[in-house]
Amino acid sequence: MLREVTAIRYVTPLREGGSLPGVVEADDLGTYVVKFRGAGQGPKALVAEVISGELARRLGLPVPDMAVVQLDPVVARAEPDEEVQELIKASAGANLGMDFLPGALGYDPVAHPVEAGLASRVLAFDAFVENVDRSWRNPNLLIWHNALWLIDHGATLYFHHNWPRAEAVVHRPYKWDDHVLKPYATALATEGPALAARLTPSLIREAVDLVPDEWLDDGGKDAYISHLTARAAEPEAWLP
Ligand SMILES: Nc1ncnc2c1ncn2[C@@H]1O[C@H](COP(=O)(O)OP(=O)(O)OP(=O)(O)O)[C@@H](O)[C@H]1O
Ligand SMILES: [Mg+2]
Incomplete structure (x- = not known):
């Protein structure tokens, strides 16, 4: 919990x-x-x-x-x-x-270059969860104590807005053209597959299990686990 x-x-x-x-x-x-x-x-x-x-x-x-x-x-x-x-x-x-991170600043890609490994891992993660909210217009990244923090994942996993179609979009590729960290994500070729390999069924189950039941609808936790596990198994479909 x-x-x-x-x-x-x-x-x-x-x-x-x-x-x-x-x-x-x-x-x-x-x-x-x-x-x-x-x-x-x-x-x-x-x-x-x-x-x-x-x-x-x-x-x-x-x-x-x-x-x-x-x-x-x-x-x-x-x-x-x-x-x-x-x-x-x-x-x-x-x-x-x-x-709450007091005094945190909104992320500015010009002022805060991000190291290639970290930028590539964030991008690969966003590709897995289909995060459309990491653009330069709305980065949903904060700088706090001189480090990068990820916030606002409310718009990820949008397959859950249409369960009957969810299975059909398991392999949906990720549109990363306006991802705010794209210019820094120069290590994707190695970091992407390494991150994907860590998305094991037990890791996915552990994260899904933390959701309070009262927020879930009919499919419950199993629907999330099976969708995400199937997507994790085919990283070549969604890794940029
Ligand atoms: N943990 C935090 N610590 C400090 N400030 C935060 C934190 N989380 C959010 N904020 C501030 O609040 C703003 C809104 O938060 P967030 O993006 O999570 O909300 P939202 O309603 O989902 O926004 P959006 O308009 O992107 O959909 C952020 O841009 C940031 O300035
Ligand atoms: Mg936001």
């Missing part, structure tokens, strides 16, 4: 996020960026955050720690913004929290 904490205070909305994530303080005195289950993107965005984020972490990529944040909407009763109030009311129960 993911660590579980309880929200004690809604601090502030993060306006730059399309899903209106919020900064929340929890009963472990930690501060989290919370993605709310009641947001327009729905619980599937949270499922994608957990599976892809935890896969990335197990592949050695830097992802802030995640936790399930239990929310009683009463913690936001002082929040004046109506849109925030509605979102919180629709999100009672389990939500996704990610460690």
Whole structure:
């Protein structure tokens, strides 16, 4: 299971996020960026955050720690913004929290060259989970303590928006033309296959098992495990 904490205070909305994530303080005195289950993107965005984020972490990529944040909407009763109030009311129960990295900067590819090995591993990982949200327009990478951090995997795994077609898209190639790290990913020929070899059935199962059941629909965890395991078995189909 993911660590579980309880929200004690809604601090502030993060306006730059399309899903209106919020900064929340929890009963472990930690501060989290919370993605709310009641947001327009729905619980599937949270499922994608957990599976892809935890896969990335197990592949050695830097992802802030995640936790399930239990929310009683009463913690936001002082929040004046109506849109925030509605979102919180629709999100009672389990939500996704990610460690807040205070003072983190948005990634700028000109200011922050990334070492070829790391850039290539991030690109190969994004190809596996079909991450369309790592473009130069919207990199979803942060610089914190002089290092690169990966955030926002809510738009990955988009096969789960259409289960009847999911099997047909197992081998779908990855469009990487506007990937923000493309110019630095010069070691893909070696890093790509090495990363793919680490995507074992047990690693995939471990990541999927962390998803809280209440966010899942009919297919449950097995549908994710079988899709991702089949995709992992044929890296030549999706590695750029
Ligand atoms: N762990 C974190 N620590 C510090 N700041 C963060 C963290 N996570 C997110 N942010 C900030 O909040 C913004 C929105 O977060 P995120 O991209 O996860 O939300 P979103 O609603 O999915 O956004 P999008 O508009 O890309 O769909 C980020 O661009 C970043 O500035
Ligand atoms: Mg984002």
